[in-house]
Structure formats: structure tokens, C-alpha cells
Amino acid sequence: MQSMAPPTATARAEKTHDCPLCGHELAAANDVYVHLQVSHRKSEISEALIQATADESNQSVVAER
Numbered sequence: 666m667q668s669m670a671p672p673t674a675t676a677r678a679e680k681t682h683d684c685p686l687c688g689h690e691l692a693a694a695n696d697v698y699v700h701l702q703v704s705h706r707k708s709e710i711s712e713a714l715i716q717a718t719a720d721e722s723n724q725s726v727v728a729e730r
């Protein structure tokens with residue numbers, strides 16, 4: 666018998682959504698949206714979005730330092 670995952674893993678069988686800012690685990694994507702609005706400020710979210718976008722464009726554009 667192989668036990669690939671710890672017993673607690675059964676509780677996480679369903680796909681969860683992590684908050685991109687703090688890693689908080691939420692059951693649904695909509696919960697993440699609500700969490701973002703409640704737990705994080707708009708400026709914080711905007712920054713994260715800009716960074717995420719910058720990360721993608723970094724592949725073709727040289728980042729300023």
C-alpha cells in the first residue's frame with residue numbers, strides 16, 4: 666500500500682484557489698475575489714496585477730532596474 670499523501674489531503678481533494686497576494690486558500694474563485702476586496706486594498710491589488718503583467722512582458726522586454 667502506498668500512501669502518497671498525508672491523511673489531511675482528503676480534505677483538500679477539491680480544487681482550491683489561492684489568494685495571489687497572501688496565499689490564503691479559498692474554496693471558490695469568487696471567494697478569492699471577495700477576499701481580495703475585503704482583505705486587500707485596491708492599490709495592493711493593482712500593484713500585484715501590474716507585477717503579474719510585468720512578469721509576462723519580461724520575457725520579451727528588458728526590465729528596468
Ligand SMILES: [Zn+2]
Nearest residue numbers: 684686687689
Ligand atoms: Zn489575500
